[in-house]
Amino acid sequence: MTVTIKDVAKAAGVSVASVSRALNGHQSVTEGTRRRVREAAERLKYIPHGAARSLITRRTHAVGALLPDLHGAFFSELIRGIDLAARAHGLHLLLSSSHGSAQEAAAALQSMRGRVDGLLVMSPHADDAFLRENLSPNLPSVLMNVRNGLGHQYTTLMPDNVGGARAMVEHLAACGHRRIAFIGGPAVNFDAQERLRGYMEGMASVLPDATALSLEGDFTEESGHRMGREALKLSPSAIFCANDMMAIGCLSAIREAGLSVPQDVALAGFDDIPMARYLTPPLTTVHVAIAELGSSALTQLAMAVESPDTYVVSEQTLPTELVIRDSCGFRATSVPSPRGRPAPAITTA
């Protein structure tokens, strides 16, 4: 049925050991033998059995990625980054996304053990208890967008949520806004916490006399719409949403109130999803290099896998970029030009 190393050995007239050596580029093999083996393997279309190999080598050359139930641009960009880096490191990617509960996430992790050399974890359920329970210490793991309280036991990467949000507040203040409302994400979400913190810090440092006007949404367009209506009651001159989808919802709430952006209310988002520049008006937002987050995380993981002894755990913050478009009233062109550099950008830490 399937052709094994024995078949190749027989066909080439050598032992299985020689086949293994020849095919794996071991040095002590005659050129003639190597050629005959190569030819036989080629002819028989021999493909080594991955499981058998990893049984003895204790390497699967695969890493697992545990991702939350997210869709849209964020998700695809993240995977793109991860996948690209994985291929560069010769690693396979075992993907498990869209798990809604902590139990599901735990089950996914369980079933991955023994199949992967390392783990990439981004999950809203990934608190300390969860990690302690479900992450084996001898399996290299890298975390994304989680608070890592475990004594720096795991490498952690996250976008500079605080810096990005701060920069946005500073920009809005520089545009002359004083009453800046903030529509945050769910309080349990780590990114949401960080962005709220950035908003607070920004307000405190740039507008110490102004009151912080903060509402809690849940990152969905619908909640942006709902909270946008609430926010308008505070008569703000600018509304800063913790992500772009909420900003979209907020935009329609503003319109429904008979107001226009940016003339009556300035609007800003966070993430810079592709849609942001096609809105009317184009949305001022904070760009997060998501693909880069994914590929950096995987590169870290690859290093941890390849040389566990010399690898040092670290905590990395990826810079964000302020992308100024029209919705904040800073400038006023209207038709997005295709493939042009998006807008003036300011990079944060």
Added chain:
Amino acid sequence: MTVTIKDVAKAAGVSVASVSRALNGHQSVTEGTRRRVREAAERLKYIPHGAARSLITRRTHAVGALLPDLHGAFFSELIRGIDLAARAHGLHLLLSSSHGSAQEAAAALQSMRGRVDGLLVMSPHADDAFLRENLSPNLPSVLMNVRNGLGHQYTTLMPDNVGGARAMVEHLAACGHRRIAFIGGPAVNFDAQERLRGYMEGMASVLPDATALSLEGDFTEESGHRMGREALKLSPSAIFCANDMMAIGCLSAIREAGLSVPQDVALAGFDDIPMARYLTPPLTTVHVAIAELGSSALTQLAMAVESPDTYVVSEQTLPTELVIRDSCGFRATSVPSPRGRPAPAITTA
């Protein structure tokens, strides 16, 4: 170091065979033995070695997905659908995307063999020769969005590109348009071919006296912009783009020509990416149930894997839906309302 079945056997005072039987729910095991084994396994935190198991069982409980280098909503939706169905069938997902060339795709397939029980293939490079060369006949495989010329050797799924494009032409004609230009995708692309065919068929059946006005883009926004300019030279009353991104590019080309949509020129796209309803004006397009495509494909594959003897290869077409918004001039509301049903929809075959 790692705890194996032997350690559990020793701890429970039984043989490895009994441990295996107890843990895998074999019937001929005493309740007492089973309990002791369970306890020992629990205590030692034993997790079976996947590679060792799949070496003997010849099952990896994983399927591979070979996807093209695409990003954005299409990609994430597809993966979501696949992943969801995979979890439902207890299968792991080995992902390999973003391979640019046929060689890379071939290499990816190569390195997956022996690690997966089945293969999900969507690739622009997946023509007959490629498939014959790189797909082993004893590895169940399901194809998406490819022309399957191999005597129905593989199950194939694809959206109803022809029907969707036809329906759009019919709708535009019903709106009173006679000069309907079409900006297609790259001629080598299968989806592009089908959508062009749908356009042609639609024109022939509904507007037999009108000339087909067809241009070739490459599915990018930029080409939509470029071809949009060309299309305008043909003084069309409607432009139908083979995907939404090109429609976006086309929209800006129309604006730059000093014309407006839909008053001067009607515009339509294909795919219904999330962005489509947020454009100004909201884009009339053809909705493709991408997640469903992915999950259906995986379900087919799971069936093929689980019962290869009774499985029958099939060819499935997933219905598309006409989504009528404002860009075609059919109606004229303007602000997209959040979470509302998108628009009147017409389902095709």
Added chain:
DNA sequence: TGGTGTGATGAAAACGGTTACATGAAATTC
């Protein structure tokens, strides 16, 4: 009581590779 069926258990053979070690021939050294 002796034969027989039954059901739990253990020993050992797979699965398909890699690699330590043994072997023997050729090359090198004296």
Added chain:
DNA sequence: GAATTTCATGTAACCGTTTTCATCACACCA
């Protein structure tokens, strides 16, 4: 020319699991 090194190759052990087959105790039946 004998001793010794070198080096390509083969033999066999091993990785961790499942599963076949043999074994053995036990209850059952005549």
